[in-house]
Amino acid sequence: MAAPTLSFIDLVTHASVIVKFVMILLFAASVYGWYLIAKLELLHSKVTKEDHHFEQVFWSGAELKTLFQKAQVNPKKQGYEAVFYEGFSEFVKLRQKGVSREERLAGTERMLRVSLARQQTPLEQGLPLLASIGSVAPYIGLFGTVWGIMNAFMGLSQVQQATLAAVAPGIAEALIATAIGLFAAIPAVLAFNRYSAKSEAVYQQRVLFAEELTGLLQREAS
Template identity: 45%
Template sequence: MSTTVTQDMSFLHLISSASLLVQLVMLILVMVSLLSWWFIFRKLFVIRNEIKRTDDFEDIFWRGADLNALYHRTTNSRYASGSMERIFAAGFSEFNKHPSGSDLDAVMESTRRAMRATYQREMDYLESHLSFLATVGSVSPYIGLLGTVWGIMNSFRSLSSITQATIAHVAPGIAEALIATAMGLFAAIPAVVAYNRYASGTDQLATRFESFMEELSNVLQRRAAG
């Protein structure tokens, strides 16, 4: 008898014997979890590479590199450019479009708008799919809970045809229902941790980009005034 109970309580048997709705909930959670893990690993490399490129570019920029040479290096297709490099290229290109003697305030305003537009595109890319991770982290436990509630309801409804109920009758139904909650948490926890980490990383990069835009504006303004 104990062997039969152990076999019935196996993980695969509990999933296969679950109701259709609970199985559908489990399938949704598995798909969501796999997709979130894909985005987690993808964003890990994207943000890590962006931080490295930003560090390298700032090091070159503040060592007093020639802006013209730095611009040509940044726009050269042989070099892999980062977000800060593209912001610099957009601002410097717009600044150079204006002939000498142009109104300085208008030139600087146009330069800032060009950098701001590129900054926004870069941040949209860096923050892409973070909303998905946030949604997975907040919704997955409730999806799992739906499967659990439905499974427990079915388990207790099946007792109506049994004269004397024992733990052996209700345990499999409750166990298969709780698997849905466990799967919901398994999908949600990594997504929440990854979202918090990557959101913090993108916020730090955004602050560095904004500071660089202000500093570059000052450098270009002094260059135009001189």
């Protein structure tokens, strides 16, 4: 039987069952990683546009009550609008109860913190999985490589003379697993760093907005 060539397809085809399983697992992890990357990119793009639009409306001179009424009828409010709605709603509720100015502002600030955390959760979904792919995929690939090299050297016991031509295909098959592991891990690590930073930046901007809203409510409560 002719020895397998060193083309990529032939190397994958002639790999052992364990190495093939590792390759399939890493390929699936890579595909899922790119799915998470695309999902996070679309989400951050949407969030940025919505926050920028509401910020422009908020500072256009519109009354807080008018903005609250508009947000009240919007079932898909997110970001700045959701933070504003929940904070102002709590402020109005506490004012109707007749609590003191200090308690009213403290309660509003607590609600704003809760709202900020709630709005941050969707931006961080998928980040732990990207981190896991980035950290685990190289080791899974290394496992496939070690297994493949073991099989390659074990196969040498069945030949009378060990040559580079005899062992090279087996080692090449094994190294493909490491290559696929790196192919899955590198984009995942880069994406994790990128979207972690973007998520933190969005959070800080929303915290600043919440503080500005608190300042406006303090003047209204006086």
